[in-house]
Amino acid sequence: MQEFDVLIIGGGPIGIACGLEAKKKGLSYLIVEKGPIVNSLFNYPINMQFFSSSERLEIDDVPFISKEAKPKRNEALEYYRRIVTSNKLNIHLFEKVTKVQKQYQAFLVTTDKNQYLAKNIIVATGFYDLPNKINVPGEDLPKVSHYYKDPHFYASQKLAIVGASNSAIDAALECWRKGSEVTLIIRGPEVGQRVKYWVRPDIINRIEEGSIKAYYNSNVKEIKPTELIIDTQDGEVVLENDFVLALTGYMPNFEFLEKLGIELSEDEKRLPNYNPETMETNINGLFLAGVICGGMETHKWFIENSRIHAPIIMNAIIKKREL
Known part of the structure; x- marks a missing residue:
């Protein structure tokens, strides 16, 4: 030995x-x-x-x-x-x-x-x-991932990204630029303050112009094969959905x-x-x-x-x- x-x-x-x-x-x-x-x-x-x-x-x-x-x-x-x-x-x-x-x-x-x-x-x-799990029904579905690799995979798909830190924001911008329909679900009131300083203005501009949809003060309630149910400050919202990236750290x-x-x-x-x-x-x-x-x-x-x-x-x- x-x-x-x-x-x-x-x-x-x-x-x-x-x-x-x-x-x-x-x-x-x-x-x-x-x-x-x-x-x-x-x-x-x-x-x-x-x-x-x-x-x-x-x-x-x-x-x-x-x-x-x-x-x-x-x-x-x-x-x-x-x-x-x-x-x-x-x-x-x-x-x-x-x-x-x-x-x-x-x-x-x-x-x-x-x-x-x-x-x-x-x-x-x-x-x-x-990964930090979000612990909701449907998190174990094949369409859910806690790791992001390549934006090409999500082209022409309805993609929900959970999170507001660097990994989530990078994924949102990359996938949107490759043709994904991107929705961000953010638990807090804004994009994370620790997001890279040259990236944060980009994502905020994309959200404000409507290119990327963002739900603030919101949480995922349930993930279904073709839908995503979220709790927002205005009530429950049901989204059509193909894939979920739960990038919550x-x-x-x-x-x-x-x-x-x-x-x-x-x-x-x-x-x-x-x-x-x-x-x-x-x-x-x-x-x-x-x-x-x-x-x-x-x-x-x-x-x-x-x-x-x-x-x-x-x-x-x-x-x-x-x-």
């Missing part, structure tokens, strides 16, 4: 940054990723453009050159893939961690393919795997964190217990890195402000070894 100083769960940008830092510090390491390199970014919409500029997405001081100031998904995939391959990082792809058991001085990590021993564990799994895998023994706050934020000076949780030798640290506050941590977690963790591990 292979043994490592550090086993990193998650091969996204921050997991890769942790691998690079471990390699620089001379620590034996393994990154385990259940999908391809930067799996979450791979599953972003095809035409997605980042809010951050390219230099803010850089890791380990490796320059990220993009055609525009704010890179797109395909450029990010190329950037992180080249970092992994050029540095020959020790990463196992399409391998899912199923169980982590704390032993006396190590962790026994079980995946769907193998078992490993590790003195330290870093969880850098992000939050894109589990995502959450970390709290069940996995709890199985690891990580304490979570009891309020709705579900913040994990960790020391911000070391990123170590209440479990000795178990660290968190990246957006997973924010619990339900998924807007708190990004690539640009969580890159620092990698050196913080490795310095903490080195310091513990020296004691």
